[in-house]
Amino acid sequence: MVMKQKISLSSHAYDYIYGNIIQGKLKVGQFVSEEAIANKLNISRTPIRESLIALNKEGLLEKAGRSYRVVIASPDDLVELYEARKVIETENARLCAMRISRDQLADFKKFMANVATVYRESSVQSLKKVDLDDQFHDFIDRNSGNKYMERYSKEIRRKLKIVRLTFFSVLDVSEDDSREHESVFQAIINRDPSKAFEEMTKHEENVINFVKNEILPTLYKF
Known part of the structure; x- marks a missing residue:
């Protein structure tokens, strides 16, 4: 006791x-x-x-x-974390498109419809945006069918959460994120693994470029 x-x-x-x-x-x-x-x-x-x-x-x-x-990671640590995230998230998207069940696909559609409703509200807080982003990636990770990939992806996002919360509230990329998430989602519901991998790759590369060009200069005053 x-x-x-x-x-x-x-x-x-x-x-x-x-x-x-x-x-x-x-x-x-x-x-x-x-x-x-x-x-x-x-x-x-x-x-x-x-x-x-x-x-x-x-x-x-x-x-x-x-x-x-x-703590906040060094610039090199941040870039390496996002590069690792890209490798894991792109493969999880591919696996998800192959393995997601019909019931989970229906739940995914409901979630994306809810996201669209939330984003139409102009007063969405940065914490809510980060939480929705986490839920999107969590859903894909869970349905990849690989518990190790799911665990590593969650660990990386957890380490990056403070950075995302602090700076996404100032440098708002929610509209771009929403559009890119929709492209990944469409590939998954069409059960197209190659397209899901391709769209997630584009999304993660855009995130990495944003980190390098916007977040790091803002954070470290380059």
Whole structure:
């Protein structure tokens, strides 16, 4: 019982800190205060430290002396992460077009219809846009039929989430993303693996170019 409670408290602290990071309440380079979190959640520091270690392993926090702060990858790390994402996402799209079930295809159509409705609203928040982007790629990854590819893709997107949230709110590419996602979607519902691979390749290459030409200069003040 004690062990379950300990894990639960660690998960609670993890969710709280992670939520503050992706919502921009904890900024890039900002130190995480164990004391403030302990007071806020009314828990001891032990589960907080465990959650900080977990977030450090996932690449969202970095050790700075005896403390942790919100990390951001170097320019080279960012590019390499997006290049790795391209390799995985393009293959997942191809596999998805081959393997997706009829029921899952129907669910995919409902999801895309909902996305179109949401994007017609002018007041869509950046966090919602990032979440919709995650759901789109998650759906394809899950239906690729390859649990390892799904896991690696999710891990990469998780590491990139803070960057996407912070800068996609300033440099809005949601319209381009939506159009490119629709092209991938059409290839998948037509069960055309080659076309799905091709359209996802175009999408990921556009993302990489955007990162190099817009995000990196903005982030690192080149």
